[in-house]
Amino acid sequence: MLKFVVRRLLMLVPILIGLSALLFAWLRALPGGPAVALLGERATPESIARVEELYGLNEPWYVQYGRYLSNAVQFDFGNSTRTNRPVTEEMARTFPATFELALAALILAIGIGIPLGYLAARHYGRWLDNMSVTGSLLGVAIPVFFLAYILKYVFAVRLGWFPTQGRQDPRMDAEHPTGMYVLDGLLTGNLDASWDALMHLVLPALALGSIPLAIIVRITRASVLDVVHEDYVRTAEAKGLWERTITRRHVLRNALLPVVTVVGLQAGLLFSGAILTETVFAFDGVGRFVAEAISNRDYAVLQGFILVIAVLYVVINLLVDVSYGLIDPRVRVR
Amino acid sequence: MTNDPTRPLLAVRDLGVSFTRKGAPDVRAVDGVSFDVSPGQTVGLVGESGSGKSVTSLAVMGLLPRRNVRVDGRVIFDDDDLLTLPRERMRDIRGRDMAMVFQDPMTSLNPVVPIGVQVTEVIERHQQLSGDAADKAAAELLDRVGIPDPTRRLREYPHQLSGGMRQRALIAMALACRPRLLIADEPTTALDVTIQAQILELLKELVHDSGAALIMITHDLGVVAGLCDTVHVMYSGRVVEGAQRRELFARPRHPYTGGLLASVPRLDAARGTPLHPIPGSPTDVLAWPSGCAFAPRCHHRVDACTDGPPPLENIGGRSLRCVNPLPTTEEVPA
Structure with missing residues (x-):
């Protein structure tokens, strides 16, 4: 198992090199070069030369790439051209926020999706099944930003059950050692702050989790429907085992294999998918920051963030593969 | 339990099984099947594919799906009509008083659960044994069905065992609680010819030693010739x-x-x-x-x-x- 994890971690190296090269090439391929991209089309040759001097853009590409790589390895992605603060500092601020949001969305999606999918399969063809199939179709079909607006309008604006935007009431006197506000409140013993942050999370997490939730319901349902007809479930029945033993040990353990794969893929997508949700709820996370960086041509930010999101994606995939190996012994031997 | 030798252990009377589907005529898979099995007797049910022999055995075990299936007639076991017994009573009987060995050992074992758990679960369910005692009983069972190095095999998964070994393991599970009736549904069909004879020999020996009655379901008259006291030939759902x-x-x-x-x-x-x-x-x-x-x-x-x-x-x-x-x-x- 350890060998398997190490091997998968080593695979990160070529992925990262390939990705960084792509990012690097992309930036150089911008019309007129990065300096023009930064200054706009009406920049004077003098100002272009000054910017190229400043960012080392007049050196040969391999020197630039080498420097870029060595900086990236040291976690130095330069400064944001917009806020003029180090990209890593922006990451430290926004990543915990999005991580918290994505985690909440994932917990919602898994916590509701798997039981609902299982129940739908067990009530195959009856109203609960039909409801969940229709509901999950809606969940996939409704655009996230639209759902986000509806949730915000109904539950925050109209009913006033939840706050409309942000991550925490600005009047809240709270410390943030980790940047994940719910956790911060628990760590500092400020339960009010935790609760407030949690209430701020509910609607964005619902919006962000809607697609993974819908997909998890469908995959779980289909998978359980397959597994209950397997011969080994009949063997378990023939042994006279309790129904809950059969469900847990023989049906769910097998049925969850494809669900794990889907959860992994969706978990990776949550980071990039957070752009819309974070924008609607003015949630100060990665998505919103990257969206602003795009419209402001903040290439240092984009380069750094894309690289880190890609690494996250690969790490999540590794976690999925490891958990797959934990559930399915047949994967372990290979 | 009386030990009247003239009274059958199992009396199947006028058993019928219909598969029903909305908008389609019922399919009568088994019709008017009657036979007796005396304690310790070996009865053969012979017929080609689709003759209803497997459906008959599943009906006796109460393993037919409840939806879209109609079972009529009587299956008397120990003065109880199994067809009218509450489901939980039936669960107590299955695996303890009557057990079943299935056709395909490749698919009849749960691929993600160790062999040991699959053996001990039936012991723990029906006998007051758990933990080490159950493990010890499981190792003895594997030893009895001729699986070498049983303590190591208990920790292994089905894919690590050969087809013959898996069928031996399934037989061990079926005989774990010393059932008085064993139903073997084509137990050798999926195995190599050389292994078939071994498994039949093993079944014969174990059934003889334990005094259990055996219903052998097969399309192979050779199997019947060497094993059964009484033979019923089925064709198109009837004897x-x-x-x-x-x-x-x-x-x-x-x-x-x-x-x-x-x-x-x-x-x-x-x-x-x-x-x-x-x-x-x-x-x-x-x-x-x-x-x-x-x-x-x-x-x-x-x-x-x-x-x-x-x-x-x-x-x-x-x-x-x-x-x-x-x-x-x-x-x-x-």
Whole structure:
């Protein structure tokens, strides 16, 4: 198992090199070069030369790439051209926020999706099944930003059950050692702050989790429907085992294999998918920051963030593969 | 529990199974099947694919799906009609008093659960054993079915065992609680020929040692010849002939039984002797209500065969469903 994890971690190296090269090439391929991209089309040759001097853009590409790589390895992605603060500092601020949001969305999606999918399969063809199939179709079909607006309008604006935007009431006197506000409140013993942050999370997490939730319901349902007809479930029945033993040990353990794969893929997508949700709820996370960086041509930010999101994606995939190996012994031997 | 040797352990009376589907006519898979199994007796149910022999066994075990299936008749086991027993009572009986070995050991074991757990779970369910005691009992069981190094095998997963080993493990699970009735549904069909004989030998020995009754379901008359006391031949969902094994093999009266016996290739026949297949295929059946289902393939057919369903008659300890049986003197063509 350890060998398997190490091997998968080593695979990160070529992925990262390939990705960084792509990012690097992309930036150089911008019309007129990065300096023009930064200054706009009406920049004077003098100002272009000054910017190229400043960012080392007049050196040969391999020197630039080498420097870029060595900086990236040291976690130095330069400064944001917009806020003029180090990209890593922006990451430290926004990543915990999005991580918290994505985690909440994932917990919602898994916590509701798997039981609902299982129940739908067990009530195959009856109203609960039909409801969940229709509901999950809606969940996939409704655009996230639209759902986000509806949730915000109904539950925050109209009913006033939840706050409309942000991550925490600005009047809240709270410390943030980790940047994940719910956790911060628990760590500092400020339960009010935790609760407030949690209430701020509910609607964005619902919006962000809607697609993974819908997909998890469908995959779980289909998978359980397959597994209950397997011969080994009949063997378990023939042994006279309790129904809950059969469900847990023989049906769910097998049925969850494809669900794990889907959860992994969706978990990776949550980071990039957070752009819309974070924008609607003015949630100060990665998505919103990257969206602003795009419209402001903040290439240092984009380069750094894309690289880190890609690494996250690969790490999540590794976690999925490891958990797959934990559930399915047949994967372990290979 | 009384030990009256004249009273059967299992009495199947007029068993019928219909598969129902909305908008389609019911399919009568089993109809009017009756037979007895005395304690310690070995009974063979013989027939080709689709003859209803497996469905009969699943009905006895209460393992048919509840939806879209209608079961009628009676299955008396220990004075209880299993067909009307509450589901939880049936769970207590399955695995403890009656157990089943299935056809395909590749798919009948849960791939993601260690063999040991799959053996101990039935012990823990029905006997007051758990933990080390259950593990020890499981190791003894594996040893008894001829699996070498049982303590190591208990920790292994099904994919690490050969087909023969897996079938041995399934037999161990079935016999774990010393059931009084074992149903073996084509237990050797999916195995290599060399392993088939070993598994049959093992079953014979274990059944003999434990005093359990055995219902052997097979399409292979060779299996029946070496094992069963009584044989019932099924065709298209009904018993067409039933007799003591010797009697049946020596003097088959139903043309289908005769055909089955004649179609077994003989190693001692002269070179070039043609095989004697039964003409047609099992799909060339007549619906029983309009006559004998075997009539379209029968070389002994008379007009009366298609006048109506032939009744099952009892002639000198033999049950026979045929209006024009083979004469008692007719030699079986070799």
